[in-house]
Amino acid sequence: MATCFRSFLLGSLMPLLVSGALLPAPQNITILSTNMKHFLVWSPLTALGEAVKYSVEFQGEYERDYANDSWIPIGECTGISATQCDITEDISATVPYNLRVRAALGTEVSRWATLNGLFNRVTTSLIPPMLNVMADGHHLLVELEHLGPAFEFLVRYWRKGQEDQVYEKVVRDSNTTVHLETMEAGAEYCVKAQTYVEAINRSSNFSQAQCVKATESKAFSVMFAPIFFVAFVVAVFILFLLAWKTCQLCQYSCCPNEGLPDTLKLTESPAGILNYRGEEAEKCDMSVHVQPPDELLRFWIHDAL
Numbered sequence: 273m274a275t276c277f278r279s280f281l282l283g284s285l286m287p288l289l290v291s292g293a294l295l296p297a298p299q300n301i302t303i304l305s306t307n308m309k310h311f312l313v314w315s316p317l318t319a320l321g322e323a324v325k326y327s328v329e330f331q332g333e334y335e336r337d338y339a340n341d342s343w344i345p346i347g348e349c350t351g352i353s354a355t356q357c358d359i360t361e362d363i364s365a366t367v368p369y370n371l372r373v374r375a376a377l378g379t380e381v382s383r384w385a386t387l388n389g390l391f392n393r394v395t396t397s398l399i400p401p402m403l404n405v406m407a408d409g410h411h412l413l414v415e416l417e418h419l420g421p422a423f424e425f426l427v428r429y430w431r432k433g434q435e436d437q438v439y440e441k442v443v444r445d446s447n448t449t450v451h452l453e454t455m456e457a458g459a460e461y462c463v464k465a466q467t468y469v470e471a472i473n474r475s476s477n478f479s480q481a482q483c484v485k486a487t488e489s490k491a492f493s494v495m496f497a498p499i500f501f502v503a504f505v506v507a508v509f510i511l512f513l514l515a516w517k518t519c520q521l522c523q524y525s526c527c528p529n530e531g532l533p534d535t536l537k538l539t540e541s542p543a544g545i546l547n548y549r550g551e552e553a554e555k556c557d558m559s560v561h562v563q564p565p566d567e568l569l570r571f572w573i574h575d576a577l
């Protein structure tokens with residue numbers, strides 16, 4: 273009670289005594305806290321114009337109970353003309369905080385105006401997370417809003433029409449795209465998520481479910497069929513070309529058909545031709561370049577007659 277009175281004396285009366293003037297204190301001091309981001313806001317002293325500067329101080333449980341009821345100035349919110357202050361960094365524990373603001377105009381300062389009641393970050397509004405559900409081929413993927421390291425996500429997903437079988441996944445790093453499931457072709461899957469903040473042991477509501485359809489396997493083959501077909505045609509063509517080239521080489525090196533008299537060819541009986549073919553094959557097998565063409569020819573002719 274004594275410390276409280278001293279604080280009151282120092283906080284509100286001293287400036288008055290020092291300056292002798294009556295600069296009004298800021299009004300309507302409130303906290304806006306969403307998704308663990310906290311702002312102190314107040315109404316501006318409009319009558320006094322732009323020159324008014326504000327300063328903010330806070331007091332945690334420790335300062336209140338063990339440090340003589342002292343207040344800690346917030347550096348970024350000292351002598352500012354804005355009528356809001358980001359206090360997220362200063363509210364570092366889940367305990368009740370007190371906050372106060374005062375105005376200054378030239379050498380005049382107002383008394384401190386204190387928040388009506390204490391603020392505990394456990395009361396922050398947790399908004400259902402934004403998510404982006406995608407189907408990449410047969411993969412069910414989800415992209416989650418980035419909310420900072422304090423946040424975890426509980427993702428629930430199910431196959432449409434099988435709502436009794438819901439799967440869950442806890443995601444801690446929201447910066448990466450998360451793979452949830454390999455989908456059955458043509459089936460539709462739905463995903464929803466909620467945030468969880470361990471520091472305050474609270475969860476947001478679930479987001480609206482978002483559904484995506486897996487691509488049909490037919491569509492998949494239709495998409496790739498032309499590529500397979502082209503590859504097949506090219507392969508067949510190359511094989512054919514190779515076979516033809518090999519044949520040609522074999523023919524030229526061991527069994528030339530040049531120089532064979534036309535008369536001989538014409539007078540051959542089918543049996544004879546078969547015979548030669550047999551010989552030819554044998555010679556080809558034995559070696560590729562032993563027999564000079566002329567000798568071979570003479571041999572064939574001799575054999576035929």
Ligand SMILES: *[C@@H]1O[C@H](CO)[C@@H](O)[C@H](O)[C@H]1NC(C)=O
Pocket residue numbers: 299300315316
């Ligand atoms: C405080 O808020 C109330 C209601 O929101 C408003 O009517 C009043 O003008 C505000 N006070 C100042 C000083 O702006």
Ligand SMILES: *[C@@H]1O[C@H](CO)[C@@H](O)[C@H](O)[C@H]1NC(C)=O
Pocket residue numbers: 338339340
């Ligand atoms: C609290 O105030 C008393 C008396 O003013 C002083 O002796 C003491 O050192 C102060 N303690 C702290 C932690 O500032």
Ligand SMILES: *[C@@H]1O[C@H](CO)[C@@H](O)[C@H](O)[C@H]1NC(C)=O
Pocket residue numbers: 418447
């Ligand atoms: C996550 O992404 C945000 C911006 O998208 C970036 O600021 C942050 O550093 C990233 N965090 C990690 C751990 O990669």
Ligand SMILES: *[C@@H]1O[C@H](CO)[C@@H](O)[C@H](O)[C@H]1NC(C)=O
Pocket residue numbers: 473
């Ligand atoms: C978190 O809250 C739930 C109830 O909502 C409770 O059962 C659980 O024990 C709490 N966990 C911690 C670590 O406080």
Ligand SMILES: *[C@@H]1O[C@H](CO)[C@@H](O)[C@H](O)[C@H]1NC(C)=O
Pocket residue numbers: 397398399477
């Ligand atoms: C969460 O859902 C409940 C029940 O549907 C609703 O009453 C509550 O207002 C919702 N909370 C938020 C923060 O949207």
